[in-house]
Amino acid sequence: MRILVAEDERINQLFLRQLLAREGHELTLASDGAAALQLADDQSFDLLLLDIHMPELDGDEVARRVRNGECAATSNSVPMLAMTALLYDSDREPLLAAGFTDIISKPFQDTVLLSMIHTTTNRTNEG
Numbered sequence: 001m002r003i004l005v006a007e008d009e010r011i012n013q014l015f016l017r018q019l020l021a022r023e024g025h026e027l028t029l030a031s032d033g034a035a036a037l038q039l040a041d042d043q044s045f046d047l048l049l050l051d052i053h054m055p056e057l058d059g060d061e062v063a064r065r066v067r068n069g070e071c072a073a074t075s076n077s078v079p080m081l082a083m084t085a086l087l088y089d090s091d092r093e094p095l096l097a098a099g100f101t102d103i104i105s106k107p108f109q110d111t112v113l114l115s116m117i118h119t120t121t122n123r124t125n126e127g
Contacts, residue, residue, distance in 0.1 A: 001046040001121065002026045004074075006036035006062065007083070008054045012106070016049070019110050033057025040066055040074040047121060048074070052084040052095070059083070060098040067099035079120045083108075 003025050007013050013029050020027045028043065030036035034056035040048065048066065050059035059082055069076045082095045082103040095103050101120045104113060 001117075002028070002044065003047045003049060003117075004028050004030065004036060004039055004043075004045040006030040006033060006048070006050045006054060006059060008032055008051060012051075019113070023114060031055075033059060033062045037062050037065055037071065040071040042073055044073045044075070045078060047117065048078055048080040049117075050080060050082055050100075052082055060095060060100075063095075063099040079123075081116060081120060 003020055005013070005016050005020070005027060007016060007029070008031050017027055017029065028039055028045070030039055032055040036048070036050065037057060040062075048063075050062055052059040063080050063082070065071070066074060066078065066080065067076050079101045080099060082100040083106055084091070084103065085106045092103060102116060104116055
């Protein structure tokens with residue numbers, strides 16, 4: 001899969017690059033939300049993995065804009081996973097309303113993320 005990862009923390013970028021490359025995915029990294037939105041406009045992706053709290057634009061704003069069809073190359077129905085260090089029950093509904101397919105709380109185990117990616121993309125492809 002072609003995966004766009006928007007993550008501003010370098011250590012998290014390295015971890016995700018290694019993990020997703022090991023699984024055979026093609027990874028494109030963005031260090032902030034504005035760069036992620038531009039990449040999604042320029043290139044087609046099969047999955048967006050977006051940190052919620054980033055410079056320029058937060059992940060939820062990127063998700064809203066993608067869902068609103070503001071990206072020429074990436075489908076507005078692309079699966080999107082939110083990543084956040086602080087996840088409260090009250091946070092889930094607004095993030096899902098922004099257009100995320102699901103949410104994962106950091107730190108996470110690699111097996112949990114890979115399972116979520118598999119489940120999310122299979123659910124989207126079936127629907």
